[in-house]
Amino acid sequence: MADGTKKHILIVGAGPGGLTAGMLLAHRGFRVTIVEKTDRVGGRNSELDVDGFSFDLGPTFLHQKFCLDEIFAETGSKSEDHLEFVDLNPMTRLSWGDTALHTYSDTAKMAAEIERVFPGSSGGFKRYMSDHAVKFRKIYPCLQYSYQTLSAFLRPSLLRALPHVLTTRSVHDVLGDYFDEERLKLAFTFQAKYLGMSPWHCPALFSILSFTEYRYGVYHVQGGLNRISQAMAKEFEKLGGELRLESPVK
Template sequence: MSFDPRDRKRHIAIVGAGPGGLATAMLLAQRGFRVQVFEKQDVIGGRNAELRLGEYSFDLGPTFLMMKFLLDELFVEGGRRSSDYLQFHRLDPMYSLNFPDKTMLARSDPDAMKAEIEKHFPSESAGFDRFLRRESLRFEKLYPCLQQPYGTLASLISPTLLAAAPHIAAGRSLHNVLADYFRSEELRLAFTFQSKYLGMSPWDCPGLFTMIPYTEHAHGVYHVMGGLCRISQAFAEVAREEGAEIHTSTPVARVLLDGRRACGVELASGEKIYCDDVVLNADFGHAMTMLFDEKDLRRHKPSNLRKRKFSCSTFMMYLGLDREYDDVEHHTIVFANNYKKNIEDISHGRSTSEDMSVYIRNSSKTDPSSAPEGHSALYILAPVANNTSDINWKEYSRQCREYVLRILRKRTPYGDVTPHIREEMILTPEDWEKQHSVFLGATFNMAHSWDQMLYLRPHNKFEEFSNCYLVGGGTHPGSGLPTIFESARISANLICEQYEVPYPVAKPLEPALV
């Protein structure tokens, strides 16, 4: 007989109010479960939280919204429309790409993009047509694979995955696949820098992730007015409307176990919350290290975790400036002069040289709410080694800051921003680990190498304990907002299947906008 949660509401405890935990809370609360979310910070959002410095507002983490159609689907499944909670702005140009000798705009319109390619890389625009055509097929075949769990070996021979197998670019890197379309090294990099979303080098990143630049050009890049932090806030608003409880400043000390079954959580205050199922939205490595006794873990003991591959980290600068930069794009990517060496230094844990790659978001150009009138809020990210390196960030942070400011001065239209700084905050890899509970400071979680995907990644229905589920970048499908949203949907659906609660089936792919 089917379980109707209204007869006796099954109780779900969610550890962490990041975007994955809050999306799960929204879906499960709408489906009739009793949901409690416990967040140790005093604000919700995790790495998708809002950061305020005086009158300036920043996103703490993600700033690109891709695959908006997936977000729309989640709200529909939560019984709502995303447009009732969020205001979207589609960017065109999507971003500016600053190479040592040229600056190219990535355009949302395909004809405009071809013209931009031809302007800077003569006779290469035909490769963009081939890219869109071939990669649309890869995306069509591979995207459904991201929508299902891989909790058993049998899942590796599912019809969906078998149909996608010829399209996974086995043995090829992202950079290698882009060589099929473009001769120019710089133009290849223009379509491979997105591997930073996975915290990986384009020379190591599996070729199937050509899906990422494809979906940017096929479906667009969006800004959410007020910041992408508004997405987590919207999930929380819907969840509360459906009866969910969200507790901030309430850290969880450990997951309670009854044998090999998760049966609740113990708060730092000592209070024990017993429930039917536990959902972990904490950083995966942190959760394994802090929320369980090592003796209770089998596959994912902390000592084993350090043998796995983790992403790079990020050196972050959040600057409130007393002037506007209307002539600079919303997103700017500055490539190091020797980009490959820069990536290799990061991968091998070496100190960052002066020749860095830097990403800058000038949100005030699009969104006046981020800064006072006439001012700007700059978000600056530089990929750096994670904390497996021997970098002493207490000593090195100031030097790294100077490198970044020099790059802005010499390589971008921003020039010297130093005289205009009114508010400033820096986050180093050490800060990510100690202040935000990010294992090894690896801000993009476990690397997405061939041996850490699908069944080989920690499972959505956690393999260590029954009645325990994972959401976020440390489980399938991986890091990045769209895949984190998808992890929430997968885990919510698995909980519903356990109790025979009906749920909506994922919709067919949204047609590309090109």
């Protein structure tokens, strides 16, 4: 742990980003205060209470759980010590009239399901997973850096990822490399809607979205995803951080 106790850091906003920064800085020995204008933590990942029932105001399921695991691990904890996760398998049930496809994060099980519903198409799925494992390894490191200087855009990791970034193709175009069946293309492209985009217009870069679900799974958090922010706030205070709610910054 670094000796940062002489510095006092103020973080505005107790959303997931502010809470993450607060946890990491407090763990490194800094004096940290998070101020939040509302009466609860979470920001877009908070909750709405109505007649004794709690509703998520933001996302309702979790994928790329390993990112959350890394945050807690950095502070010497485990996400499972604070939250109860439910691995959703099947993840979704996709229907087209009388045809239904269940999706799984188990590659072998998913390949078998595709072969059952769309005979002869499982090979394309296996190629998709193999190719996108390489694509993800190249792109993911680029998402872990700040780009506040021009030199940051010359990092070797970003240059290696450029062929996947600088393209005029869409997510739907990419899935055409693996599937002839239009319904299967849609099964692997509806994740573009997470970005508020059509798969016919969403840049090809984001074909990794469906890959992350099929590779790393989709989870429900018991009590709702707002519990993640609550758990982070508790860990932040446990690490010595100060949290001030109903404290707008003027």
